[in-house]
Amino acid sequence: MEQKKDNHVEETIPKDLYAREQVQDEEGDDILELAKAMAMAAVIALTIRTFLFEPFNIPSGSLLPTLLVGDYLFVEKYSYGYSKYSFPMDVLNFDGRIWGSDPQRGDIAVFRQPKHPSIDYIKRIVGLPGDKIQVKGGILNINGTPVRREYLGAENYRDDAIFNVYQRYVETLPNGVKHYIYEISDDQRFDNTPVYTVPQGYFFAMGDNRDSSLDSRAQDEVGFIPAENLVGRAWFIFFSTEGTGTMCDRDGNLASLRSLACKLVTWPKVIRYSRIFKRVNKF
Numbered sequence: 001m002e003q004k005k006d007n008h009v010e011e012t013i014p015k016d017l018y019a020r021e022q023v024q025d026e027e028g029d030d031i032l033e034l035a036k037a038m039a040m041a042a043v044i045a046l047t048i049r050t051f052l053f054e055p056f057n058i059p060s061g062s063l064l065p066t067l068l069v070g071d072y073l074f075v076e077k078y079s080y081g082y083s084k085y086s087f088p089m090d091v092l093n094f095d096g097r098i099w100g101s102d103p104q105r106g107d108i109a110v111f112r113q114p115k116h117p118s119i120d121y122i123k124r125i126v127g128l129p130g131d132k133i134q135v136k137g138g139i140l141n142i143n144g145t146p147v148r149r150e151y152l153g154a155e156n157y158r159d160d161a162i163f164n165v166y167q168r169y170v171e172t173l174p175n176g177v178k179h180y181i182y183e184i185s186d187d188q189r190f191d192n193t194p195v196y197t198v199p200q201g202y203f204f205a206m207g208d209n210r211d212s213s214l215d216s217r218a219q220d221e222v223g224f225i226p227a228e229n230l231v232g233r234a235w236f237i238f239f240s241t242e243g244t245g246t247m248c249d250r251d252g253n254l255a256s257l258r259s260l261a262c263k264l265v266t267w268p269k270v271i272r273y274s275r276i277f278k279r280v281n282k283f
Contacts, residue, residue, distance in 0.1 A: 062207035072239040079233035106177030127204025138186025240272035
């Protein structure tokens with residue numbers, strides 16, 4: 001009796017094909033998870049930068065001796081509420097402030113320069129709405145009363161590649177806030193000014209380096225600071241460096257590599273370790 005053969009041909013699938021497909025699926029899942037994690041990290045970072053803290057660096061000596069060129073600090077974004085200038089690239093355009101509150105006299109504040117709103121400025125708030133501000137013989141006067149200052153002596157400091165001799169003082173504002181100031185002399189450009197009456201909704205800002213600061217005393221260049229322009233209050237320094245300047249510049253063969261090697265060796269030596277985690281507004 002003849003047995004019929006089954007004409008069905010069984011298709012065989014290589015065993016490693018399942019493994020390859022599984023690996024590809026896992027790799028796809030890993031990439032997707034990584035993309036999700038990166039997107040979440042970006043959202044968190046953007047939220048912190050917008051609503052809580054934003055890093056800034058100090059490019060000039062207008063707040064010497066309180067803040068030095070090469071200081072990196074965090075600014076509290078929530079201190080004065082939020083305006084259109086609180087958001088990256090000014091993506092939201094609206095007038096006024098949300099949850100706004102006024103700076104205290106003596107706060108070091110970051111704000112948008114009133115005449116050039118794309119530029120961030122950092123100065124000390126010395127005048128509040130309604131105040132009458134004047135500088136007479138180098139001494140700040142608020143509402144007709146000279147602000148007390150105590151002379152501490154002369155200091156040499158290199159500012160913008162120039163060594164200057166500064167007179168160092170402790171200044172005490174009417175609310176008791178004490179801070180250091182620098183004066184080259186009491187007969188510089190802004191050492192004798194007219195009386196400025198601060199309008200409602202505005203503030204008067206000055207640099208601690210009184211003879212090397214473009215601030216509210218320069219009405220044509222800066223002027224009064226609108227509340228809307230406030231970005232936040234300076235909080236603490238998280239890094240500070242003197243920089244390598246031109247000491248690591250190299251010419252000739254392998255110039256870039258030799259310059260990098262110089263910076264790697266020099267960089268730890270120019271960090272101002274004593275300034276790291278220093279509170280900005282603490283005397």
